[in-house]
Amino acid sequence: MAHHAIMSTQGPYLAEIAHLMGDPARASMLHALMDGRALTAKELAWIAGVAPQTASGHLAKLMQGNLIAFAAQGRHRYYRLAGPEVATALEGLMVLANLDGASRRLPSRVGAELSQARTCYDHFAGRLGIGIHDALMAGGHLAASEGGYALTASGKAIFRALGLEPDAGSKSRRAALRPCLDWSERRPHLAGHLAASLACRCFEMDWVRRRKDSRAVILTEKGRGALEAAFPEFRCDAPGPVNPVVREPVPAPA
Template identity: 55%
Template sequence: MEPIQPSLAEVAALVGNPARANMLTALLDGRALTATELAFAGGVAPQTASGHLAKMTEGRLLTLAKQGRHAYYRLASPMIGRMLESIMAVAADGPPRYQPRWRGGDALRNARTCYDHLAGRLGVALADSLAARDHVAMSEDGGIVTPEGEAFLLDFGVDLREKNPSRRPFCRPCLDWSERRTHLAGALGAALAARCFDLHWIGRMRDTRALLVTPKGKRGFSETFGIDLAA
């Protein structure tokens, strides 16, 4: 039996600590948070949080940016967000004592951010709508936007003809921990989420990744994507 790679064991140990897991989850909405905010999220004292944050930064799970006297932490990359969401999916399918109980409850399952894209029932419904209309063609390894999809998205306000400086895949399936199906990640997923925020279809809720779908958003998702969020 081959030994486990040290790097894998180290990452597992970093994520496996409850306080660190809560801190990482708090960063899954893509925003940068201070050490004080992350200490609150982790349920630990500021001094203890500093130690955890140093370990996660050294382990390349987080990046640190300083602005004046303030220091802000964020997930090191979208890949870290996908890893965390996948772990949540495994945990949600485990025995009851190991199933996650996330702050936000049903609201978190209905709509939330997963790093920089949409997740939950809304995120999955959005992916289903685009696939059903042949606007995207998805596979386990990624996906493409069809010519019809490009025209549709351009009309919606997402211009895929622009260069993609981050060189991220336009379509990437991301396993949704609450729905056990995939939603859209990658550059397209991020662009769709940003557009929905710009249109005020969705808004952030305090102290949670859960999103509020506005009355305008319910109409917009129904008319544009055929998604019924009235219930």
């Protein structure tokens, strides 16, 4: 400590946040929450591989750092990420974790599924997300704008045809559509509240299904047809159904 000279003003704050993410248990929890769902403390404890008491401590720290928030419901507490910015920051780190030395590339099947199609907080990423992004781009439905991207007239028509009002949340601070760098493909997919609404609609209509215990998702046959109908330029190389990997949902307690 001695003189510590000047120490850049924000270095410490940066470190504070990074330190919170830098513990294996906490990182696992955050990673698990990146699909945008809310999980209970116990589920998160199991995912992180620690006892509930330990998890509780971690969650308290994450709360204090404003990285997560919870909704109390009965005797449960459902934890979720505090906001899209948190997911963005985590994706940024994953880009590094992935290109890093090529040593730690994603192993096997799980990795392949995640690269195909997955959720990124509340919107789609992976080749599915990029397929949607590129389809809109190729058709001239997307234009650069102040906040990132904006829909052209033809783009708005497409969203309205899906039952989504493109100008709905325009009063909000959050951008409607903006690019988000994909850690597996190194290319942008669509984020923003409009992208989130689209994903939401896809789940509602059973065009896309969540896999459990993973952020990977599956494009159903119905969904492929629907998306091809909605986006004329859409093409996505088979993130189709594979046989489900079932896993013991609860650990044997000693």
